[in-house]
Amino acid sequence: MSAIPRSEVKLEETWNLEDLFKTEADYDARIKEIESDASAFAEKFEGKVTDAAAALEALKDYEKLYEKIIPAGTWVSLMQSEDQTNSDSQMRAAKFGSVMAKTGAKLSFFESELSQLPEEELKSAMDQSDEFRIYLKDVLRFKPHKLHPEVEKTLAAYQSTLDAPYDLYNVTKLVDIQFPDFKADGESFPNSYNLFEGEWETDPDTEKRRAAFKSFYEKLADYQHTTAKTYDMHLQIEKTDADLRGFKDVFESLLFNQEVDRELYDRQIDLIMSELAPHMRKYAKLLQKVHGMDRMTFADLKVPLDPSYEPKITIEESKKYIFDALSVMGDDYSEMLKRSYDERWTDFAQNKGKSTGAFCSSPYGVHPYILISWTGSMEDVFVLAHELGHAGHFYNAHNYQGIFNARPSLYFIEAPSTMNEMLMANHLLQSTDDPRFKRWVIASIVARTYYHNFVTHLLEAAYQRKVYERIDAGESVNAGVLNSLKRGVLEEFWGEGVTIEEGAELTWMRQPHYYMGLYPYTYSAGLTISTQVSKRILEEGEPAVQDWLKVLRAGGTKTPVELAKMAGVDITTDQPLKDTISYIGGLIDELEKLTEEIESAEVK
Incomplete structure (x- = not known):
């Protein structure tokens, strides 16, 4: 392995x-x-x-x-x-x-x-x-x-x-850090960034999962001071640039290019921290109950609700899921999906030194490229659909706009990607009435789409805001400060029901987005828009699809507010965000209901 x-x-x-x-x-x-x-x-x-x-x-x-x-x-x-x-x-x-x-x-x-x-x-x-x-x-x-x-x-x-801090971060993370094997259940297992994020974080074996977590974060701790100094260097560069250019603070400087005001940024963080937290705490309790765990820890939050039902999916098998779910976007979009496989736009391999996570790079005048490390889980299919959402966005924008008009604000960049995750989920939910399959699909939506974008990245954003507030006050950061800020955000969101064990505070070391400005909060912003538009597509069909295609083709010719309005969503109010949080709560309630139904049937 x-x-x-x-x-x-x-x-x-x-x-x-x-x-x-x-x-x-x-x-x-x-x-x-x-x-x-x-x-x-x-x-x-x-x-x-x-x-x-x-x-x-x-x-x-x-x-x-x-x-x-x-x-x-x-x-x-x-x-x-x-x-x-x-x-x-x-x-x-x-x-x-x-x-x-x-x-x-x-x-x-x-x-x-x-x-x-x-x-x-x-x-x-x-x-x-x-x-x-x-x-x-x-x-x-x-x-x-x-x-x-x-x-x-x-x-x-x-x-x-x-730009050197970002390069230094990647070298430290992907070249210098070599993770030792860890032991669980009397066996020894290898560990790495890609193995931990692709396998061990979601492993249903609690002893193995927690042992991998402990081993992973113990090794990260050895590099925390170098990584913190690298990040502080990046922050001080951003602060100096903001001051030199006459911005009142780093927030104004970084939001300037996004063409959104501070109100939209703060609302996204504040509302989710306060109103989504109760729903996610309920989800954590459900995971604990289903898996019979004595306590719920941070290391357990990504375990699948029903791992025995999780199919293994090959790259070839992923085509049917992708084509069937996203065909609603029309023939041209479907042709792009086919080309992505036939012309090898995607790097699926797992190898040493490969960048972690997944991304889509869309050079103007060529075609998009996608990086993913394929493990064969359903999560991979959602990740691929997500990255193909970026590809479809720029495939359309590049076909209709010049190079300087193609790229929209960072605020909007995650809307087309998360839209594809929603289309995947909607397609799977419509394909069966079987309670266990429905629970598996809804759990995939909650655990992958919403947990990743509305929780993981949003908690990064809440932490990042505290970091920038400190920098704007003329201070710097080190590993101790960053650990304290990250732990505080995690404890605030998860409450007393989840133990934030030692090492969890080092999660800030895993994310390259901190070197890309105010990026983390845009995932939830994009998913707020795509959740509302995907509901429109379910209810209205082709007219909503055509509106969305017009948005994709508009590229960067409109502001985020204007693009969302074209799709029928008013992000100048908090209603879309409140509706999305309510929708997530409804999904978690449905998971509880389906679990009771399945367990009752098994008892009989």
Whole structure:
């Protein structure tokens, strides 16, 4: 069961990166082309972006250059993600970062000159070009926060250094930390990030699960001080940037690009912490009762409600679940799903050094790529549906929008992904009346879709907010502070019914999202939207589907509030969130009812 080297995985379980670059030589040629084009762009336009006409002319060349950079950056990133221990990939990524820093410094004049244009010139350019209207709107919005051109150039030159904390975090996590075997039931078992998250966290054997937990967190503890210092370095960079640019705090700085106000951010955290907690505590008690555990611990929260009913699903078998559940999205969407398998868009392999979790990368002009470590559980099918939601989003947005109009606010980014999880759940629920199967499906929704997005990521967000409040107060953090903050959030949410055992406070060490701004809370924000839209699709059918496809195709041309409104959801009020929390509570009530029904039938 221990992870194998990347060189030993089956080709059919890996992604085909040749759609980006067929050879290393092709990639090297692209890098030289980017460097040459950047120099030519600077020579042609530096000091000459003086009016709307010049701005639009430069933007056309800038767009072409950007379209060359994106596939190169994606190729480097994916090569590194598939095996962080590969020294060639590490060095290639470092070199790419250096080249991009130099290129960024060379091109930094452009946005500086754009931001120095009079407002009327920028608005004139916006009126003349739908293609660049969103880009120019962002330039206009950011105008008050732009620094002197020479300062911007210097910061751009240091970009790879400023990004170093995230790289250091990944090296510590995926290269340096080697987990020892652990013992349970008289046997020895291997452990790793992917094994713990993909196998042991959900293992129905309580002794094995808790032993894996203890072993995993004891090893994390050895690296807590280095990881905390790395994170503090990242936080101080964000704080300095926010201060230099005149934002009142880090929150305002990070929410600025999301185009949402602080009220939406705080509401998402506060309402879930207070109103979802009672439902999830009831779910924890149900798990404890069904599994006959003497006490409920943090290590037990991800155990399946009915593990004996959990089918093992091969990659090939996953196609039927994916195609059947998501076919409601129409023929074009279904064709994309088929292509994702046929053309090897997804990396399913489990190997040493592979990035943890799952993600979708969608380079403009190519096709999306998905990373997942396939274990064969139903959870994997939900995860794959989730990542295909991202793929479907950008597949549509890229087909209808230019490169600068395709990407929506981070606030909205998790709505299309969680929508696919809801469509998967709805499809499975409609496929049978068998109580045990229904309980299994609903438990999968609660344990995977809502636990992951509304609990795991939301508790990360609540913790992250406390961290940033500390940073805004002029303080720093270390392992002791981070452990205390994380433990406090976990204890507040789970109450007295769940024991937060030693090690649980180190959960903050597992999540790369903390290096991506205010990302964790957006999972629950996206799922709030997708829950409401999926209910519309169940009730209204095709009209709701068509509305959703229009949202996907809109890409980044609308704000999160506008995109949600297009789908029939008003996120300026707390009603969608309250409705979603109520829906989760209803699912947990249904689990209790089905469990009583099943247990009564078994007694008879």
